Amino acid sequence: MSDAYANRTDLNNAANRVPRQAATGQTYGKATQQMEAQRAVPMGSAPTDLPMQNFATPGEAGGLTRRTERSAEPITAGAPFGEGPGPEVMPYQVTPATGSKADLSERVRIIASMYPNPALLGLLAELESF
Numbered sequence: 001m002s003d004a005y006a007n008r009t010d011l012n013n014a015a016n017r018v019p020r021q022a023a024t025g026q027t028y029g030k031a032t033q034q035m036e037a038q039r040a041v042p043m044g045s046a047p048t049d050l051p052m053q054n055f056a057t058p059g060e061a062g063g064l065t066r067r068t069e070r071s072a073e074p075i076t077a078g079a080p081f082g083e084g085p086g087p088e089v090m091p092y093q094v095t096p097a098t099g100s101k102a103d104l105s106e107r108v109r110i111i112a113s114m115y116p117n118p119a120l121l122g123l124l125a126e127l128e129s130f
Contacts, residue, residue, distance in 0.1 A: 064115045075119045082126050101130065 020038040022031035076082025078090050105127045112120040 065117050068119075075123055076126060081130065082123075101127065 020035055022034040024031075026034075074083035077084030078087060080087055105124065108120065108124045108127055112124050
C-alpha cells in the first residue's frame, strides 16, 4: 500500500474496508457523487472497540421481589434522601420529576401494594416522613 493512508490505520487493510454503496431513492446524480466520494476516500471498517451498553430487558433481571444483589447498600442509595450516597454517585444525572412528592408517594404506594416487601414499605415510610 502506498503512503496515501499512512496515518489512517483503519484504511491500511483493504479486507476490512466496507464495500462502496450508495443510498437508494435519491435525486439524479447523488448516488454517483456518493460512489465517487467513497472511491476517493474509502470507508474504513465498522468500529468494533466501542463498549456496548448492556441494558436488561424488562423481566430479564428477575422478579421485583427477588433477593437483592447488594445487601450492604441501603435502598435509598442514589436518592436525594435517606441513607447512603446521594445522586452524585449515579452514572447519569436524572432530571427531577415534575410531579409532586404526594404523586411520588402514591406511585410507590401502588407498587408496594402490588409487590409488598419490607424494602418498598421502608421507602414509602421514608417518603411520607418528609
